[in-house]
Amino acid sequence: MKNLFSREGRRVSxxxxxxxxxxxxxTLAPHSTHIVDETCAQSTPCATGVAxxxxxxxxxxxxxxxxxxxxxxxxxxxxxxxxxxxxxxxxWNTANQTNGSNIFYDYNNAPQNEPNGxxxxxxxxxxxxxxxxxxxxxxxxxxxxxxxxxxxxxxxGTLQSATVVINTATLASPNNPSSGPYYxxxxxxxxxxFEKQMAHETGHMEGxxxxxxxxxxxxxxxxxxxxxxxxxxxxCPTGRSGDMTTGPTPCDxxxxxxxxxxxxxxxxxxxxxxxxxxxxSDGCGTDSYIEEYDYYDNEGGxxxxxxxxxxxxxxxxxxxxxxxxxxxxxxxxxxx
Amino acid sequence: xSKIALCLGVLxxxxxxxxxxxxxxxxxxxxxxQKGDSHKxxxxxxxxxxxxxxxxxxxxxxxxxxxxFNDGRKLKDMATTQDVHLGIPPGSYLKDPNPDVTAxxxxxxCEADAVVxxxxxxxxxxxxxxxxxxxxxxxxxxxxxxxxxxKASLTANSPIIVSRIGGAVLxxxxxxxxxxSEELPLRVGRKYVLFLSYVHKTGAYTNVRKDYxxxxxxxxxxxxxxxxxxxPLGGHVATDATKFVNNLTTLATGHxxx
Numbered sequence: 001m002k003n004l005f006s007r008e009g010r011r012v013s014x015x016x017x018x019x020x021x022x023x024x025x026x027t028l029a030p031h032s033t034h035i036v037d038e039t040c041a042q043s044t045p046c047a048t049g050v051a052x053x054x055x056x057x058x059x060x061x062x063x064x065x066x067x068x069x070x071x072x073x074x075x076x077x078x079x080x081x082x083x084x085x086x087x088x089x090x091x092w093n094t095a096n097q098t099n100g101s102n103i104f105y106d107y108n109n110a111p112q113n114e115p116n117g118x119x120x121x122x123x124x125x126x127x128x129x130x131x132x133x134x135x136x137x138x139x140x141x142x143x144x145x146x147x148x149x150x151x152x153x154x155x156x157g158t159l160q161s162a163t164v165v166i167n168t169a170t171l172a173s174p175n176n177p178s179s180g181p182y183y184x185x186x187x188x189x190x191x192x193x194f195e196k197q198m199a200h201e202t203g204h205m206e207g208x209x210x211x212x213x214x215x216x217x218x219x220x221x222x223x224x225x226x227x228x229x230x231x232x233x234x235x236c237p238t239g240r241s242g243d244m245t246t247g248p249t250p251c252d253x254x255x256x257x258x259x260x261x262x263x264x265x266x267x268x269x270x271x272x273x274x275x276x277x278x279x280x281s282d283g284c285g286t287d288s289y290i291e292e293y294d295y296y297d298n299e300g301g302x303x304x305x306x307x308x309x310x311x312x313x314x315x316x317x318x319x320x321x322x323x324x325x326x327x328x329x330x331x332x333x334x335x336x
Numbered sequence: 337x338s339k340i341a342l343c344l345g346v347l348x349x350x351x352x353x354x355x356x357x358x359x360x361x362x363x364x365x366x367x368x369x370q371k372g373d374s375h376k377x378x379x380x381x382x383x384x385x386x387x388x389x390x391x392x393x394x395x396x397x398x399x400x401x402x403x404x405f406n407d408g409r410k411l412k413d414m415a416t417t418q419d420v421h422l423g424i425p426p427g428s429y430l431k432d433p434n435p436d437v438t439a440x441x442x443x444x445x446c447e448a449d450a451v452v453x454x455x456x457x458x459x460x461x462x463x464x465x466x467x468x469x470x471x472x473x474x475x476x477x478x479x480x481x482x483x484x485x486x487k488a489s490l491t492a493n494s495p496i497i498v499s500r501i502g503g504a505v506l507x508x509x510x511x512x513x514x515x516x517s518e519e520l521p522l523r524v525g526r527k528y529v530l531f532l533s534y535v536h537k538t539g540a541y542t543n544v545r546k547d548y549x550x551x552x553x554x555x556x557x558x559x560x561x562x563x564x565x566x567x568p569l570g571g572h573v574a575t576d577a578t579k580f581v582n583n584l585t586t587l588a589t590g591h592x593x594x
Contacts (some may be wrong), residue, residue, distance in 0.1 A: 133518040135545040136400040144427030157421045204425045212572040215430045229432040328465045
């Protein structure tokens, strides 16, 4: 070691340190450019994803405009559970004061036009049967506990009116016809299950998707968690509570904030509008864009983010994959 | 010491090269990122005042319950001055913590008239007769037949038509895009595993509609589910394509009862 301080030793040390610094800089710096933070919003566990106005699935369904009052009607079928519906909406009203949406759900007053002259936004909460989409003859879905059905949109594609249907055909275990109803007044959890479902559906109307992957959801992490088969009223036979929440979590609010970025609140704008793409010309006579799709690799046990460069009409694609380790919260450390 | 320094230098250089080789390629063009948007419709069918063909009329009738969306308003009426985007979010599915995926797939194979792997080579969208939703006829080149249609045998490397709800049309320069999250659009150029129901009147196929859409798409050597439904994979979950297809092929040789 004493040679380390000799003239030659210092020279070698300087070489080694220079190499290490060079190596560290080149190796680590590019990794910091990965879209780790962006991945958070769409992946487990908070994974609520950003839904955008208009359509384009899986997570771009219309949501209410920022700053609007949504007038809520709870129809007679849901009156016995009105307190639960209101509790969920109250939870969202509280969160909406700070998450950027500035939406207010008003279940006391008759609809009135917005101060800017826009027609009133409305929401109907009801019970009924949700059929499998497009099924002929109509087939009740035993799998879908509730559904938000957009009824009308404003000219900019944001949601003007919607119906939330609590699906009475849902079974405790959808693939087992003798498992009994999912909404079961004789079992624990019946006093909060409608609040949970309403909290979930309200998330859709503020631009959130289900937390994905569905089987990787973490209990209580998001209002966009789903109910669990075999756990009627979101309470499992073991007594363990299911994964749903009665209102938005911090993670949900962070994603709502992406849907309604600063400047969209209160102005009646819808926040992100995917149909006003600021796309670059690609020389194919149309535009190109990058799309990103996050998924969980079953075999590898890690999240992967797939990004694809698309030429709209040329169908030329460049594939580019990035790897991310599964995080336990919204931040995704990299798999290296 | 100079030898040691040289060795260290070579080692570090090798390490650097290895790390650089593993680093994923980054797109060189700065473009907009569309998150979670793997099913975006990018090429609407120009329809203007085109009438439904005979086949399209039959296929239009495959989709029940879509006349009530958007208050029953006609899409063309809405599109006279603006684009129209109408989307139905996924329902609140119940997830299964201990799924029997094999049993589920066996059931789905049995429910289908045919199960194929195929590439989408073309598509043509139109508006259903009620005027309230778009549907799309996809031309699919059959690569592999996992379960043949006993009513009309399939041929590998031949095209079939598969009709699905949702899609995009261009109506006098206005885009009309309607999508149901339970039956998402397919993309030209992508390869799929499709569970199909035979449409006798036209010789075409449509999606099996028993619960939700369990069509799968290929991403290199992986398979992913188109919909967000919890089975067989759940949305945003990838699995090894070869193993999955082999399992499915085995299941297709099993008995379905009745």
